[in-house]
Amino acid sequence: NPSIPPSHDIEPLPGSEAYPSSSYTRVNATFVILCRNDQLWDTMRSVREIEDKFNHKYHYPYVFLNEVPFTEEFKYRLKTMASGKAEFGLIPRDHWFQPDWIDEAKASKSREKMQSENIIYGGSLSYRNMCRFNSGFFFRHPLMEKYKWYWRIEPDVHFHCNILFDPFRYMEENNKIYAFTISMIEYEATIPTLWGHVKDFVKKYPQYVAKNNAMGFISDDGSGDRYNLCHFWSNFEIANMEFWRGEAYMKFFEYLDSQGGFYYERWGDAPVHSIAASIFAPREQIHFFDEIGYEHAPYTHCPKEGDNWEKGKCTCRPDNNFDFDGISCLNKFQNFMKS
Numbered sequence: 001n002p003s004i005p006p007s008h009d010i011e012p013l014p015g016s017e018a019y020p021s022s023s024y025t026r027v028n029a030t031f032v033i034l035c036r037n038d039q040l041w042d043t044m045r046s047v048r049e050i051e052d053k054f055n056h057k058y059h060y061p062y063v064f065l066n067e068v069p070f071t072e073e074f075k076y077r078l079k080t081m082a083s084g085k086a087e088f089g090l091i092p093r094d095h096w097f098q099p100d101w102i103d104e105a106k107a108s109k110s111r112e113k114m115q116s117e118n119i120i121y122g123g124s125l126s127y128r129n130m131c132r133f134n135s136g137f138f139f140r141h142p143l144m145e146k147y148k149w150y151w152r153i154e155p156d157v158h159f160h161c162n163i164l165f166d167p168f169r170y171m172e173e174n175n176k177i178y179a180f181t182i183s184m185i186e187y188e189a190t191i192p193t194l195w196g197h198v199k200d201f202v203k204k205y206p207q208y209v210a211k212n213n214a215m216g217f218i219s220d221d222g223s224g225d226r227y228n229l230c231h232f233w234s235n236f237e238i239a240n241m242e243f244w245r246g247e248a249y250m251k252f253f254e255y256l257d258s259q260g261g262f263y264y265e266r267w268g269d270a271p272v273h274s275i276a277a278s279i280f281a282p283r284e285q286i287h288f289f290d291e292i293g294y295e296h297a298p299y300t301h302c303p304k305e306g307d308n309w310e311k312g313k314c315t316c317r318p319d320n321n322f323d324f325d326g327i328s329c330l331n332k333f334q335n336f337m338k339s
């Protein structure tokens with residue numbers, strides 16, 4: 001809706017001690033929620049939680065995206081819940097559906113095989129569309145183009161603590177490009193050839209490899225010979241879309257997409273984003289938000305550094321923390337950052 005001004009032009013917030021001052025200026029940022037109409041009530045609960053824990057003070061806008069039009073009820077309910085502007089976008093056909101040049105016989109054989117091996121979402125075509133969209137298209141949606149920063153939220157996630165600062169502003173002021181709360185090992189069967197293509201790409205375009213990158217986080221040999229399957233869990237992301245829109249990532253996405261692996265295998269947007277952030281950005285631009293208590297079933301990150309749990313008045317149990325799980329990569333990340 002072009003008559004709605006960009007977020008930074010919206011009226012200043014009313015002043016109050018408990019709230020950011022009336023002169024508070026939002027950074028150029030939005031929440032983004034990809035979801036289906038039948039996820040209305042799970043989406044309502046996620047928005048309610050982020051409003052209660054953070055956004056009722058800041059009124060950042062929301063962009064809801066869907067490959068079919070949102071229902072009038074969906075728009076009405078979510079507009080009621082959001083304290084910032086809410087916009088509802090239809091995803092362009094070719095940003096979502098399987099491209100014509102994909103060999104459907106080969107793709108469906110892969111789906112059947114992965115289904116029979118009980119690989120999670122192995123038989124699902126819509127899941128593959130979703131992963132490809134989140135890898136290469138959401139930041140190019142017309143409703144997203146005006147924003148620099150996004151915070152990805154999903155239906156049915158939980159925010160366990162008061163968020164007493166503006167994470168978008170933190171990202172901007174500290175020159176970060178990507179932030180996460182949960183990091184873990186990927187199922188190798190979903191990405192058997194991905195790393196080979198990454199290596200080919202890096203050989204072909206060495207100019208995109210950042211100095212002082214985080215390759216040492218995702219490759220235990222440090223040289224990038226083998227991928228250790230670590231990735232940031234992308235159902236939570238706060239990141240700079242200029243990075244995804246930039247030449248290195250666009251070339252990288254197009255290269256991966258042309259290999260067909262989003263359909264012939266089941267490449268997730270999480271490993272694709274994580275590998276790119278770890279290779280094409282300096283490591284200090286990747287950030288872990290310990291303060292943000294976050295749950296996406298079945299895993300929770302619960303704040304544990306300093307007095308973060310107390311300050312946030314968190315409802316998560318510190319001893320039930322994915323950070324300490326055997327398949328978490330947080331330890332590896334933090335050790336790498338110290339090295």
Ligand code: GDP
Nearest residue numbers: 034035036039065066067126127130154155235
């Ligand atoms: P998981 O987190 O990997 O188990 O996958 P989800 O089922 O949560 O899907 C990831 C995100 O994509 C969620 O925000 C879903 O609402 C959304 N999503 C998944 N499939 C579809 C789809 O077919 N259409 C739309 N519009 N959204 C989808």
Ligand code: MN
Nearest residue numbers: 154155235296
């Ligand atoms: Mn999910």
